[in-house]
Amino acid sequence: MRIGVLGAARIAPTALVRPARVVDGVEVAAVAARDRGRAEAFAAKHGVATVHGSYAELVADPSLDAVYVPLPNGKHAEWTLAALEAGRHVLCEKPFTANAAQAREVAAAAGDRVVMEAFHYRYHPVAARMAEIVHSGELGEIRRVETAMCFPLPLFSDIRYDFGLAGGSLMDAGCYAVHCLRLLSPGEPAVRSATARTLSRDRRVDRAMTAEFDLPGGATGQVRASMWSTTVFRIRARVLGERGTMTVTNFAAPQVFGRLVVTVDGHRRRERVAGEGTYTRQLRAFAAAVGGADTNLTPPADSVATMSLIDDIYTAAGLPLRP
Template sequence: MFELLQRNWHILISQPAPPPKATSDNDVVRFGLLGAAKIAPIALITPARQHPNVIVHAVAARDRGKAAAFAKKYGIGVVHGSYQELLDDPAIDAVYIPLPNGLHFEWALRSLAAGKHVLLEKPSANNAVEAELLFRSPLLLSPPAPILLEAFHYRFQPSWRLFLALLDQPTIQHASVTMTVPALAIPKDDIRFEFALGGGALMDLTYTMDVLRGVYGCEPTECTGCTVRQFPGGDERIDVAYTGSWRFPNGGTGATHGDLQLGLLETLKDPWPTVTVVHRPVAVDGDGSEETRRTRTVKLVNFVWGAIYHRIDIQDEFTIVHKRGDGTEEVVKKRWTKKETRKAHTLREAGIDRHSEKYWMTYKYQLDEFIYRIRTQRGLEETGIGGTGVWVDAEDSIAQARMIDMAYTKAGLPLRPTSTYRPV
């Protein structure tokens, strides 16, 4: 309990002193923020303070007054009056794009055209057509091309990496993922529910589908069903909650559930984003006449923000089966269950021999990998903990967009609209 309180004190209240910043222009990556979004402080500003080679240099918003107030609050030195003005700033090396979903495609392409590296909030695009145009853009083909990363930050944390190491992907039988948000947290007039801006629960809670892809290590062959809930009297094209079912190449199945308007009492019953994976029985011991079989279930509670709190529950059910000479099997001779709980707040606890701190959030791990790619392109040595092998590449992001499209199609809802913007 003391460790949990101490860790969250560092996360939420008292961050340790940041490291001194590099002074050489080649050593520094200067970020610009496209939009004064609520997610920006936790997703970029705080982890940037923890990295010696990152400076949040500028912010732009459609409302210059809002951008100025944001800059003053977070100590950002430069305010631009438009997104394009920020992209035209030669001092900026990279941009973070936390704009509404429907603006991701256009402003990511505009940023790449300006030669900026792009850390792009998920979902990367409104649909798979946009994702293919973006991630296969000629702007990314000619080295040294800008670096583009879709910000699935949860993938970079130690707890997720340990969880994946505990799975045996070929023998997974079923995986279920759930993520909910209390209705009080998101007003009904929020941009998340605007069709033109790429709104909808499947878009906003896209984590659930990405988790399934990570669990199986491949793409689904089919969305076998998807039902949605909409606001009574609201835009019929917008889903506020969904339940989807999936089939994977090994014959395994998946279930996804997300809700952006869950009742408070229901949320309190099970507040954490959770994934549960059930494996098929596998032989772990035997001499020909008897066989010991194990059926493993692995559950990760809070797959999104593991530094705050998480728990990995492992349950192994063992059975001993006697085999007759004719190949048939007798009833089970013995059953027993072994349970274990694991946690990984650091990389070493996840089996990776690299230093990290228990209070580091997912966003810091993500930023370290992003900066590692930029520094590698510049021919510089690593100064953080990047280079651990975790990344979200172009085809990965395209496949994720296709999965969202599959769900909307199965639900009978239109795909989010494709932007008409194309680079000149």
């Protein structure tokens, strides 16, 4: 599989270039950036053979099988659609699009091409094990699911705070927490309330968000997202059942200081779930899906559900949907 990169993004080496070196049959074959000089520097550093003069030129390259889209949030739908129109498969960084309407548009355009949202954590065995523990009934009837993705980003000029590029803590950090809440809930969550802490210079942009949910069966849920708040760092999933609890530290990248602890009927155990890094497993799953395997765990239908919930959170918080 020959894949091209749209944009010399900081995440690209970690998410794609280095994993491609160990995943058989995958070649990062081309790159394009707004600044050709940046693309050339990226290509030279990472051994990419072809530099294209524009995004449009890259997606039209007939030698490519797939396109990786790590552009700012507000550009995801535009260039995923362009790649699909050109007949390419797409690995698109999270969040899938700026809003649910765009997600539905991409889903309708996908056809028989593989479109995978890059929630890389979902491809690690820890994600499957979390879901297995919760949905097996081991914890008893689920009463509450809490997920959090909080980290510090005090540089408020960063594009992740740009409303016009679909920025905000819920989009950048919180989309992981929303997706994980959906994975561990007994059914699709419904937003009950949401509270945002916004930037002083742009009240449309959340630097932190807390949302409460009603879950099927009478359970409740909570999502916490932050790029700047009193909660400096927290990446965690916690599920409370009538018989016990499950707590997962760093569910987003469990290969780095990850921990899964289960307490049932007073008995506590810690589980170690081995596996390659999340990005390597994600790329392997993407390549297999392009080859016809049923390995896409984050297809457009899943993305539509996640983006719909994000829209509902913004609405409940009294903020506009991302453009």
